[in-house]
Amino acid sequence: MAANDSQVTERLDPQQLVSIAMRERDSGRAAGAIPRIKAALEEHPDHLRLWHVLGLLYRAEEDSGAAVEAFEKAVRIAPTDPKVTHALARVTMEAGSPAVELFDTAREYSPADGSLLMGRAAAQSAIGNTDKAIADLDEMLRANPGWLDGQDLLANLRWMNGQRDRFVDGYERALAAGPSNEALWFRMINSLIQVEQFAEADRTVGRARPYVADIRAIDACEAICASELGAVERADRLFDRLAPHVEMALAVRYMRHMLRTGRPDAAARCGEERTEDAGANEMWPYLGVAWRLIDDERWHWLERDDRLIRTYDIGDRIDMAALADHLRTLHVLKADMPGQSVRGGTQTDGPLFARADPEIRALRAAIVDTVAEHMQTLAPLDADHPVLRQKPGPVRFGGSWSVRLTGSGRHTNHIHPKGWYSSALYVSLPSEAELGDPPAGWLAFGIPPEELNLDLPPFKTVEPKVGHLALFPSIMWHGTVPFEEGERLTVAFDVQAPPS
Numbered sequence: 001m002a003a004n005d006s007q008v009t010e011r012l013d014p015q016q017l018v019s020i021a022m023r024e025r026d027s028g029r030a031a032g033a034i035p036r037i038k039a040a041l042e043e044h045p046d047h048l049r050l051w052h053v054l055g056l057l058y059r060a061e062e063d064s065g066a067a068v069e070a071f072e073k074a075v076r077i078a079p080t081d082p083k084v085t086h087a088l089a090r091v092t093m094e095a096g097s098p099a100v101e102l103f104d105t106a107r108e109y110s111p112a113d114g115s116l117l118m119g120r121a122a123a124q125s126a127i128g129n130t131d132k133a134i135a136d137l138d139e140m141l142r143a144n145p146g147w148l149d150g151q152d153l154l155a156n157l158r159w160m161n162g163q164r165d166r167f168v169d170g171y172e173r174a175l176a177a178g179p180s181n182e183a184l185w186f187r188m189i190n191s192l193i194q195v196e197q198f199a200e201a202d203r204t205v206g207r208a209r210p211y212v213a214d215i216r217a218i219d220a221c222e223a224i225c226a227s228e229l230g231a232v233e234r235a236d237r238l239f240d241r242l243a244p245h246v247e248m249a250l251a252v253r254y255m256r257h258m259l260r261t262g263r264p265d266a267a268a269r270c271g272e273e274r275t276e277d278a279g280a281n282e283m284w285p286y287l288g289v290a291w292r293l294i295d296d297e298r299w300h301w302l303e304r305d306d307r308l309i310r311t312y313d314i315g316d317r318i319d320m321a322a323l324a325d326h327l328r329t330l331h332v333l334k335a336d337m338p339g340q341s342v343r344g345g346t347q348t349d350g351p352l353f354a355r356a357d358p359e360i361r362a363l364r365a366a367i368v369d370t371v372a373e374h375m376q377t378l379a380p381l382d383a384d385h386p387v388l389r390q391k392p393g394p395v396r397f398g399g400s401w402s403v404r405l406t407g408s409g410r411h412t413n414h415i416h417p418k419g420w421y422s423s424a425l426y427v428s429l430p431s432e433a434e435l436g437d438p439p440a441g442w443l444a445f446g447i448p449p450e451e452l453n454l455d456l457p458p459f460k461t462v463e464p465k466v467g468h469l470a471l472f473p474s475i476m477w478h479g480t481v482p483f484e485e486g487e488r489l490t491v492a493f494d495v496q497a498p499p500s
Helices: 003-011 014-028 030-043 048-060 064-077 082-095 100-108 114-126 132-141 148-160 168-176 182-194 197-212 213-227 232-242 247-259 264-272 284-293 298-303 320-330 358-378
Strands: 311-314 344-348 397-411 423-426 443-445 460-462 468-473 478-480 487-495
Touching: 014 030, 014 048, 030 048, 048 064, 048 082, 048 320, 064 082, 082 100, 082 114, 100 114, 114 132, 114 148, 132 148, 132 168, 148 168, 148 182, 168 182, 182 197, 182 213, 197 213, 197 264, 213 232, 213 247, 232 247, 247 264, 284 298, 311 358, 320 358, 320 397, 320 423, 320 487, 358 423, 358 468, 358 487
Parallel strands: none
Antiparallel strands: 311 468, 344 397, 397 478, 397 487, 423 468, 423 487, 443 460, 443 478
16 A cells, blocks of 8 residues: 555544545445555454445455455444345355355344345345245235335246246236236336237236326337337337437337338437437447448447457466356256346356356456456547547456357347446357357347347357457347357356446
8 A cells, every 4th residue: 555545544534434435436446445444444453334345345346255254354343233244145145155044144133124135035046046035035025015126036036947927926916916006017017028028018008007197107118019019000109109208218219119110210310319318328239220221331430440349369368168167057047037138048147257266266367357458459549439438447347147058049139238348258169060050159240139120230250269258349239140059158247337
């Protein structure tokens, strides 16, 4: 720690240091705050909140082993404190260790905390007890049917556990008892839309209308369903009624409708008005498609810059066979996640890079170095470009996971609107004979979602090779060409934009 940092630490009391550290964490600079908190702990070794915030800083850096140690110290100081007992349970789960008993302990001191109950269900699922997690959640929701987040989690767990025919049963039971609960209607409709069950969502919209006061919101749900079901005239009427489409989510759905129905100029106009809006990452991919369809040169500026997509060979830094064996043990879910791109495979839950397993720590270190190297290749900056405007900075992940595809598994064409850069690291691949003829199993860029019925080919493909890491903008359409048989095991992650 620099001398001036030490002097600042001496002048500030612990609570001031805690407040500063939390602001640094929230701005993406947790690493810089850690030395100051550790120095303060040398002067105040039994200060509960200093240990608590140290654990939170380590958690922000995905150093779960160090975070567990900090939270364990905090719990020894204050064993009944609800914040630190909850934090210890959650970070223990993220580290990859059993945590159900820790969640049960934390519940003793905060029995009404719904996030604890949800964490406990995730901990059960992480060790392969998804059936028990579903049963426990279902029992809780019988007693408290209006617990919205719990209803969402129950639906998601049932979907991932293969219970596709009854995944919204919790909502249905709650609404049968209290049909005037507007929020529950919207949660169920959104859950159905998320898994593309648009016909059932459309029917549910009709059932909900007598109980819903927010007419604009229910009209938006119906417009989405009508468009996705091909009811063009009904969707047109609804989108016209909803104009102007000021909400980004609604604007994106309107752009999808315009693209699907052969009106790319209208889609482009809508997107061009919103390039500086919050949440514009959701819109840019559709604007790119619109520009491509109308032969606007700005499409090349947005997506065809040679700097945007790069592949790095990191196989010599990682024992790929050992990593593959370890990742297979983490695929405990039975089916794909709702709202995700995986078809014919499974995806791990929770932040993969937060795990304390040595295989994952080595992998994360190699990837951090590679992403940092990639950032240096993006110069010169372009202040108007949604990707190339970012200066290099600390590598921070917005999510990390593993995907295991088998048989004719694939990723649908999709984006990651909450990320800046996304990725595919190939850990294990089928043999050439199992894959089938090229480009079976390849990563393809530029194909919009098939439900838009647009005949646009990929503008770039990447051949998968074990140990190769592909990095590409999160807002770029990407998907996997289906393959015939075998196992395709990958690691993927989203990089957050560096703090400005």
